[in-house]
Amino acid sequence: MSYEGMIAESVTINGHNDEMISAYMARPLGPGPYPGVVLIHHLPGWDEWYREATRRFAHHGYAAISHNLYHRVGQGNAEDVAAKARAEGGVADDQMVGDTEGAVQWLSAQAYHNGKTGVIGSCSGGRQAFLYACKTNSIDAVIDLWGGRVVQAEDDRPEKQPVQPLDMTKDLSCPLLGLFGNDDRAPNPEQVDQHEAELKKHGKDYEFHRYDDAGHGFFYYHRPMYRAEQAVDGWEKVFAFFQKHLAA
Amino acid sequence: MCTSIVEAFDADGAGKGADGWFTISRGVVSYDHPQYAFLEDAIAIDFMNPVDGPEKRAAVELTLDSAKALSAALTRAIAAAEAEEAELDRGFRIAV
Numbered sequence: 001m002s003y004e005g006m007i008a009e010s011v012t013i014n015g016h017n018d019e020m021i022s023a024y025m026a027r028p029l030g031p032g033p034y035p036g037v038v039l040i041h042h043l044p045g046w047d048e049w050y051r052e053a054t055r056r057f058a059h060h061g062y063a064a065i066s067h068n069l070y071h072r073v074g075q076g077n078a079e080d081v082a083a084k085a086r087a088e089g090g091v092a093d094d095q096m097v098g099d100t101e102g103a104v105q106w107l108s109a110q111a112y113h114n115g116k117t118g119v120i121g122s123c124s125g126g127r128q129a130f131l132y133a134c135k136t137n138s139i140d141a142v143i144d145l146w147g148g149r150v151v152q153a154e155d156d157r158p159e160k161q162p163v164q165p166l167d168m169t170k171d172l173s174c175p176l177l178g179l180f181g182n183d184d185r186a187p188n189p190e191q192v193d194q195h196e197a198e199l200k201k202h203g204k205d206y207e208f209h210r211y212d213d214a215g216h217g218f219f220y221y222h223r224p225m226y227r228a229e230q231a232v233d234g235w236e237k238v239f240a241f242f243q244k245h246l247a248a
Numbered sequence: 249m250c251t252s253i254v255e256a257f258d259a260d261g262a263g264k265g266a267d268g269w270f271t272i273s274r275g276v277v278s279y280d281h282p283q284y285a286f287l288e289d290a291i292a293i294d295f296m297n298p299v300d301g302p303e304k305r306a307a308v309e310l311t312l313d314s315a316k317a318l319s320a321a322l323t324r325a326i327a328a329a330e331a332e333e334a335e336l337d338r339g340f341r342i343a344v
Contacts, residue, residue: 043250044281073302077266079283080302083294087256087276123250123281148250156252186250215288216250217281224286 005029006058008051013067013106016098021071023103024051026058032112035246038103038139039066040121040128042217043090045082046070049220060239062246063113067103069096069128090124092160093131100132104139114248116140120238123148123217127165130176134168141245143177143238146216148186151194169198176206177241179234181214181227209237251289253279263295263306270304273297282309291315 008026015021024046027034037057041050046068057064072095073085085091100119107113118141121129126147133142149156152164176199180192187195192210199206211218211230218227219234259275272295282290290309297304310318 044283076302079307080305082283083276083292083305083307084296084298084302086254086278086280087274087294087296087298089254127250146250149252158252223281223288225288 006055008055008058011065011106013065013102015067015071015102016095019072021068021099021102022046023065023067023106024054025063025065026055027063027112028058028061030112032063033114033248034061034063034112035114035242035248036104036107036110036117037062037064037242037246038100038107038117038119039064040096040100040119040125040132041066041069042121042123042125043082043086044123045078045085047078047082049222062242063107063110065103065107067099069099071099089158089160091128093128093163096128097132097135100128101136101138104136114246116246116248118142118242118246120145120242122146122219126150126178130172131165131168133174133176134165134171137173139174141175141177141242142172143179143241145179145219145234146181146184146187147178148184148216150187151191166195166198169195169204170202172199172202172204172206174205175241175245176204177237178206178208179237180208180210181216181218181225181230182210182212183215186216207237207241209234251278251280259295261295263304265304265306267303270297270300272304272306273299279312283307285309285311287311 006028013023050066054064054066069091070081070085117139119129120143122145126144127150130144150165214227214230217225219231255277257275259272263272274296276294278292292309295306
């Protein structure tokens with residue numbers, strides 16, 4: 001068996017408006033080149049699951065980074081920080097785009113990067129990943145895992161998220177993979193239909209996979225929504241998609 | 249489910265968190281993914297003092313039925329407390 005190793009550590013990157021924010025990165029030990037993956041964490045915060053997912057991408061040969069969208073909210077226990085972020089109305093979309101661009105550019109500057117980068121996010125991070133891919137031309141692939149509020153109701157346009165991502169679909173700049181559970185209520189299947197119709201309307205390169213007997217967050221092995229069969233298949237689709245679009 | 253169900257209010261009192269008692273200034277009620285309760289979605293109630301940092305937080309996660317029971321219990325307790333206060337106030341005015 002050949003030698004196998006990785007490095008995983010916290011780093012500091014330039015986020016929105018060049019403000020410094022924290023991030024967690026993992027990559028295989030070696031010179032590369034490795035494709036890059038940026039992970040956008042979910043509403044429950046910059047937590048252990050996202051650390052694990054970051055290392056999982058490194059295990060599969062990617063240079064991965066998960067930036068802390070809640071850095072400005074405060075430091076400490078991820079759950080407490082997430083609760084404070086929720087009380088503040090979450091993260092502004094513009095700030096998220098700036099922070100994510102910072103993570104993408106940080107990866108691009110590394111000597112071991114192969115020049116291609118994908119972005120993936122789940123839950124609120126799925127919405128944000130899609131939104132980011134509509135707002136920039138910086139990446140080569142994007143994955144939306146059950147992102148809620150891509151379709152926002154007319155009365156759901158808070159100051160920090162003033163435009164529903166659905167309306168940005170025409171500007172999607174790279175191929176999109178979406179994974180959804182048919183029992184999910186946000187996004188529900190009708191909202192996924194709406195999103196898919198918009199992607200078709202604008203001739204976008206996308207793959208949507210919808211799973212029966214799964215709801216929201218079916219990758220989360222520590223939560224009751226975990227669905228092993230669908231999660232295994234979903235992870236295979238994630239890696240196949242990034243392999244297709246990010247290999248040098 | 250990713251909801252936008254969040255109701256926040258100013259709160260004056262105290263809560264007990266991981267590091268003991270602290271003064272609270274804010275309460276937040278939401279319905280979304282719980283962090284700990286083994287439920288897909290839960291009513292989360294956080295009492296916090298954002299100025300003093302994220303760790304100043306006392307939290308519960310409840311089933312919808314439990315949250316309804318809490319709401320009803322609060323309504324009853326508040327009604328009884330207000331009756332008690334009104335009684336005391338009337339007694340004070342008579343004494344004066």
